[in-house]
Amino acid sequence: MELSRRDFLKAGGAGIGGIAIWQALGSKKASASPKGFTLTKQIGEKTTICPFDGSGCGFIVASEEQRGKLKVVNIEGDPEHPINNGAGCAKGAALRQLSADNPRRLSKVKYRAPGSTDWVEKDWDWAIEKIAEKIKATRDANWIATDEDKPANRTEAIACLGGAALDNEECYLLSKMARSLGIVYLEHQARI
């Protein structure tokens, strides 16, 4: 079955597994073009939700594998989406520039030592270990076990900010993790 992008999106809604479509599209779309000659590009499309404002507009991301990496080749408004009906604002139209192709994106852990005037690059293992040690040391040294003889189990020495740009699952894990550590200075963009 030759599926157009529009058919795929409709089919997804009607119950054909949206996840499985990825592979199907990749292989089948390449087999023929409307004019009957073979295309070699393997373009796959999936849906996403805009990361900017709270409208929740739908977009379609087209990407293909280039040198072992899945690269964005196009992003445009999702015409089936009930909120934006395929439209996009200036930010939505520029979504593609958020991708890994933007040379300003961070690709390595950066570290600035006390008093230093510049970054140095570090690897993940080093950073995770260092940060975990900092959190533990600060938490334990500034632990408020009791407050007026009642259990308080908090630290006021660590603060945690952010969440409005994260996914729900990340927000949930952060909420759970921060509270297990006793963090009470827990805030995000909703306050400001």
Add this chain to the structure above:
Amino acid sequence: MTNQWTDIANSDRILVIAGNPAENHPAAYGHITKAIEKGAKLIVVDPRFTRSAAKAHVYCPIRSGTDVAFIGGVIKYVLDDMDVNPGNYNMTYVTEYTNASLLINPNFKGPADLDGMFSGWDSTSKRYINNATHKYNDANSTWRYQMDESGIPKKDKTLKDPNCAFQILKKQFARYTPEMVSKTCGSPQEKFLEVARTFSECGAVGKSGTLMYAMGATQHTNGAQIIRSYAILQLLLANIGVCGGGIQAMRGESNVQGSTDMGLLSHIMTGYNPTPRHTEDTLQKYITRITPKSSDPLSLNWWKNSDKYVVSMLKSWWGDAATKDNDFRYNYLPKVHYKPEVDGDENYTHIALFEAMEKGKVKGLMCWGQNPAVGGPNANQERRALANLDWLVCSDLWETETSIFWKRPELSSAEIQAINTEVFLLPAAGSFEKEGSVTNSARWMQWRYKCADSPGEAIPDLDMMNELMLKIRELYAADASAPNRDAILNLTWNYGTHVDPNQVAKEVNGYDLPTGKLVNGFANLKNDGTTSCGNWVYCASYVEPADEPTAPIPGNRASRRNPDDGPYNVGLFSKWAWCWPMNRRIVYNRASVDLKGEPWDKEHPVIKWDSVNAKWLGDVADGGAKPMAEGGTYPFIMRSEGFGCLFAPVNGPRELSLVDGPLPEHYEPWESPLDANPLSGTMISPVIKIWRPQEQGTPDRYPIVATTYRVVEHWQAGQMTRNLPWLVEQMPEMFVELSEELATLKGIANGDKIVIENARGNVKAVAMVTKRFKPFHLNGTVVHQIGMTWHWGYAGLSTGDSANVLTPSVGDPNTTIPEYKAFLVNIRKA
């Protein structure tokens, strides 16, 4: 939002105040256009003639910070018109569904009696003592209902009793005449009246009007009262719960709704359950405070289920270690400090956090995609405070102003070297480089897929949190002397090396523990430890595949893409994605029907009672009880008295009033251009939170009102747009917009670089001289207002000064949201 973006197309009247959707929510704005094409009228009230105003049938200017005066004026117009033309309003709704008929303590006194104050003021503790945890059952508290012998609020359905909420409302707003509105807000009287007249036309049975707002409302020292004024107006016009009605908070970030739902705030945990206090040393004490009581059999009082939600959250977090015998490990949770002398918690909110940081009390900070060095108020203070941290961890897609605060351009290399903060900048995956869900303004939880790879070593925040927590657990496992380490070691943390967001989403939804099946709805949650649920509000979002077999990811309702426009074809799209709570697309929808369960608006029903089968049809009905005429419960199920509140009473420890009063009253912003409040002798709200009184500017030095706003090309603190070449090309520079009159006065030409300064600092920006701002005439005084974009900072592809250098460290007394939208400045040519 109480309703839906797609539902706005059903509105007959659309009032946009304190927001600018044509600029900031432009794709969703299409639903306003649809409504207009069907005959709706758009009304825009804003200090500036915005892009939304350009599309409006009626535009009325308003001075920043005077929204309560304006809406209070509209409320008075409606109340007066109800006397003359009751047939133009849905008086059954007002009498039966709001607390209009409920009687308030006869000793209640309001601003009309007390020159801007409410009864119960305690000058020692500087607060209203009526609004106290221990006062709710004190019959002498004047902010309470009068109770009958069964403990049920007394009513007068004729609405004539001088102590009923309806009459108190009339008395409160009698002073808010068109003349008073005009001299307070600077709105021309005839324009104000056109707004009031046009919007109130949607009060008729079967008509609807929506009220849309954004940060222009909340970011004031009376922000919560501004929202209350909207709620009162919409209840009087019978607009809550109906198609095309409601109050729409237009959210500015893609998941600021979800992050709030998940409890990433100091005062609430997941699902809006309050943070426990140190005085609540047992689960029972905590549950008692947060569980409202009602003696009225006709009130469903939904929050009576709080214990089920809290216990289920504790079971999600501490699993088998949480048992009935050990209070489900409630003791593991951090308890905030409670101050009985002010009956409030220690303030751990944003401004307080940065003040504590400047004092060296906060030593470590984790920043997940937030950029307070641009987005926080009094930005210079926040940047200074960051230098007092021992360590800072930032997870982001880019270098942000926050992560490079230590090398900001104004610092010399000696100053840079004097900063001892260790900084870790972690490369994060972007929104389409990972899988998971976000929740929009309209409570739609929508699933996203991984569509592309991240650059280099960037990884999803979910994996960063996991790696970090695995390492922290390892450290605590090795240190038996560490305090409260069981909270960390017993925490359910079973996500492997790479977290599957589906697993987390299922944990959020919750399980029936004996069967191991996903729970299909929070009515099934229990308080005995046999269910788990990370966030009860999201219960039913991710169910067993058999319960939602046709979703693209079976069981995952957020992934649904069925384009059916929903019950009754009114555009609720009930099978597209998932909407909390319980996929209810319009909340308070029991108020959309008459006492028999018939829709007020026959053309746009939300729900209908099917008397043959004794069930509701249409949207998921709020609470599910029968229509009131058949003995069903009151429609506002999240309130213990069951009604929409015109007057916000003190009803119980979870249902306190607002700390600044049970009714909105106009107060001037902390920095006002006037020397007196036109409405009363009380200049500013007596309870606002002020951190730096010495930084208050006065109109003799800083006579110009300033506000901030966004432009379509940029996003919030700018990190996600000032790094994109296309957007930088379209909107390359920070600017300040001012009227032709002010420009002439100051000798400023369009395009000049100017300095904007006040008691907190100064910024430079390009002057944009426009007709969109006009001077305000306030009782003979001319007041100028300017507006600045606030997206810029010193990091990124496009740099510039930050408007928030000028905003003050003061906050709303209820929320501590800073007063970003009304402050004083002066300007001069650079």
